[in-house]
Amino acid sequence: MIVVRFFAALREVLGVDTVSLDADGISCVDDVLSSLSARGDEWRDALSAANLLVAINHAHAHADSPVQDGDEVAIFPPVTGG
């Protein structure tokens, strides 16, 4: 199982803060994004924004960073400080 978390504006657009995905067929961040985008137009549109950032297990990551069973993946818009 892979836990995916969303934050801020992205969380609000999707209407959900956490999704759990089956790890089968997922080997990198791009696979996570593809799997989520298949959920419908709203998901595909929201996740195609050019400026989204990704983290794996609390560390910044990239589209081709490897993802494995048990990882926590986070997808979020650019940070805007406190």
Added chain:
Amino acid sequence: MIVVRFFAALREVLGVDTVSLDADGISCVDDVLSSLSARGDEWRDALSAANLLVAINHAHAHADSPVQDGDEVAIFPPVTGG
């Protein structure tokens, strides 16, 4: 009358913090220093230190800055902060 004030190490060496001078014959800071130096070797030695600073009426001044009756002249070593 011209009031002359001393601070810090200079005040301790001279053993006095304020001296009043008659304004007659005093037209600049150098005249103040000459008048004080005439008080004895200890005064002359202490006031000949190259790094002494001078202020007139709470503003920094120089050896040739004009001094007049009623002014407050201060003579002190380089400042060392708080």
Added chain:
Amino acid sequence: MPHLIIVAEADFNPADLLEQLHVASPSVGAVASFVGVVRGVADHSIEALYIEHYPGMTEAEISRIVDQATQRWDIETVQVYHRVGRLALGERIVWVAVSAPHRGDSFAACEFIMDYLKTRATFWKKECFQESERWVEQCQSDLDKASDWQP
């Protein structure tokens, strides 16, 4: 003395935090600190900020940036207290304090950490008005400021 890193909804007390730093060490001669406050914006009537963060990642990243500051400057103890949730106009948002033997190191490290918090840490900010709200967009001037620190 260990560093303090807190992300919480509750307010902080600057005096108590400062007091903790003072007793830290006889070699401390300087404490630089910073308080960020929810500020009004001239052209529209902001009522509050709502600040969201990524629990776990935020603290881990702040801890890394504090370690970087410790390697870069001669500093003793760092305190970072960042609030989240809804914060009304005038409320405190963030506290950063750095104790050090000398004032130059304390100022530099404090400003370095603040710039990091405003530009790289996983916080998101929403402006709340009387009848609407909007997520703040990333500010290029802040990004530029943070990149000034790169060696």
Added chain:
Amino acid sequence: MPHLIIVAEADFNPADLLEQLHVASPSVGAVASFVGVVRGVADHSIEALYIEHYPGMTEAEISRIVDQATQRWDIETVQVYHRVGRLALGERIVWVAVSAPHRGDSFAACEFIMDYLKTRATFWKKECFQESERWVEQCQSDLDKASDWQP
């Protein structure tokens, strides 16, 4: 809100001073502050500092430097509280706080004023040991630091 400039023997309370700055204005988003503390010196056992100043001139000069800072940076209110007399190891010496719309201005002005106080204001410092005392000599690194601010 008027600036605060105090030179006194009595200790100050950072929390009370900070609180005064916070309520100053809805356009304040940043407060940078600094506390200087009597620090131990590694190679000999300092017990206290004795700080002397030139009453009247010190306050006038601080007021001038605060005006300079106000012209140079976008800042709101400045607080300068400097203690004099005998201050034991670990005691607070000086407080400088600057409120501003943005953090960069508050940090720069606060550090500028501190550098001024340490290098140009009419304070003199004597180190007190158990059986002796000595006036501190002027420190070139502080003078260099202050001249960095010259445009």
